[in-house]
Amino acid sequence: SQQGEEDPQALSIQEGENATMNCSYKTSINNLQWYRQNSGRGLVHLILIRSNEREKHSGRLRVTLDTSKKSSSLLITASRAADTASYFCATDATGANSKLTFGKGITLSVRP
Amino acid sequence: GAGVSQSPSNKVTEKGKDVELRCDPISGHTALYWYRQRLGQGLEFLIYFQGNSAPDKSGLPSDRFSAERTGESVSTLTIQRTQQEDSAVYLCASTRDRGLGGYTFGSGTRLTVV
Numbered sequence: 001s002q003q004g005e006e007d008p009q010a011l012s013i014q015e016g017e018n019a020t021m022n023c024s025y026k027t028s029i030n031n032l033q034w035y036r037q038n039s040g041r042g043l044v045h046l047i048l049i050r051s052n053e054r055e056k057h058s059g060r061l062r063v064t065l066d067t068s069k070k071s072s073s074l075l076i077t078a079s080r081a082a083d084t085a086s087y088f089c090a091t092d093a094t095g096a097n098s099k100l101t102f103g104k105g106i107t108l109s110v111r112p
Numbered sequence: 113g114a115g116v117s118q119s120p121s122n123k124v125t126e127k128g129k130d131v132e133l134r135c136d137p138i139s140g141h142t143a144l145y146w147y148r149q150r151l152g153q154g155l156e157f158l159i160y161f162q163g164n165s166a167p168d169k170s171g172l173p174s175d176r177f178s179a180e181r182t183g184e185s186v187s188t189l190t191i192q193r194t195q196q197e198d199s200a201v202y203l204c205a206s207t208r209d210r211g212l213g214g215y216t217f218g219s220g221t222r223l224t225v226v
Contacts, residue, residue, distance in 0.1 A: 033214050042116075042203065043155075045214030088154065099168060099204075100145060100215065106152035 004032075004089040004103035013100070013110040019076040021106045023089030024069075030092045032065055034074045037086045045088075046074075081112045114138075118204050118218035121156040123196055125225055133221045135204030145187050145215065146179055147203045155203065161187060194225045 004025045013019050023032070031050045037045040049056045049072065050067045056063045062075040076083055086105045092098065117136040123225055125131050137144050142163045147155040157171035161181045181187035201222050204207075205215035205219070 035214070035217075041201065042217040042219040043205070043215075045216065047215050090155075099157055099171075101157060101158050102147070108165040 004091050004101060006087070006089055006103040006106045008106060009104070010107045010109075012111065013079055015079060015081055015110055015112050019078055019079050019083070019108055019110070021074045021076075021087055021108070023074070023103060025072075025091045026070065026091075027091075028094045029067075030071050030094055030098070032063075033090045033092070033100070034061075034063060034072075035088045035090060035102075037088065043088065053098075064110045076108075079108075079110045081110050084108060084110045115224060116204055116206055116216050116218035118202075121219065124224045125223070127196060127225055128193055130190065130192045131194055131223065133191075133202050133223070134188045135189070135218060137184070137187070137204070137206035138208075138216055140184065141208050141216070142184050143208075143215075144204065144206045146164050146187070147205070148173075148200045149220075150200045150204060154215055158189070158194070158202075167174075190210035191223075194223075196225045199223055199225045213217050 004023045006023045031048050033048045036045045037043045047058050047063050048080050049063050060077045063074045088105045089103050090100050090102045092100050119134045144161040146158040149155050160168040161177045176192045179189045201220040203220045205217045207215045
């Protein structure tokens with residue numbers, strides 16, 4: 001079953017602009033993670049935010065988490081053409097049988 | 113090794129044949145996942161190994177799918193009597209501590225069933 005749902009499904013912006021991607025989920029989580037995927041192969045881990053954290057930064061990335069709304073956002077500032085990729089949120093749910101569950105992803109295109 | 117290694121990188125097989133996909137996780141990584149990703153889709157959970165605990169097999173789509181992992185070493189995913197619907201990229205990911213860090217993914221095996 002799909003835990004995280006990202007929106008928008010696709011985003012096209014101009015180089016230099018900021019890109020904001022959102023993720024909503026359904027159950028309680030230990031943490032939420034964002035990944036990038038180029039060319040439909042291996043995913044690269046970008047950032048992890050724990051359930052007791054509200055905001056986290058890593059370089060040009062800023063992630064927020066609102067557990068009351070069960071939502072997260074990923075902001076990429078000053079986007080570059082090289083940021084063009086698919087972005088996925090993944091939730092690590094609580095519970096003995098929890099697993100890391102991915103959304104369907106957002107396709108980001110950054111026009112040079 | 114430095115990363116998660118998957119082999120083969122690409123596999124073309126005839127419908128009805130069995131295939132075995134291999135994942136070499138990073139040394140010391142106790143948690144290992146297999147996912148399936150169809151073209152243009154998200155990641156579909158298949159199976160999860162955590163140390164020596166019994167694996168979570170709840171994502172395996174049919175009894176044609178099975179996976180093994182001995183301790184914290186190599187894992188193999190076997191698909192018997194392959195069908196065209198099995199065509200996808202199969203991704204493996206591992207982590208040392210699922211609570212602290214993200215997962216490292218392999219480059220995947222692209223399986224094509226003809």
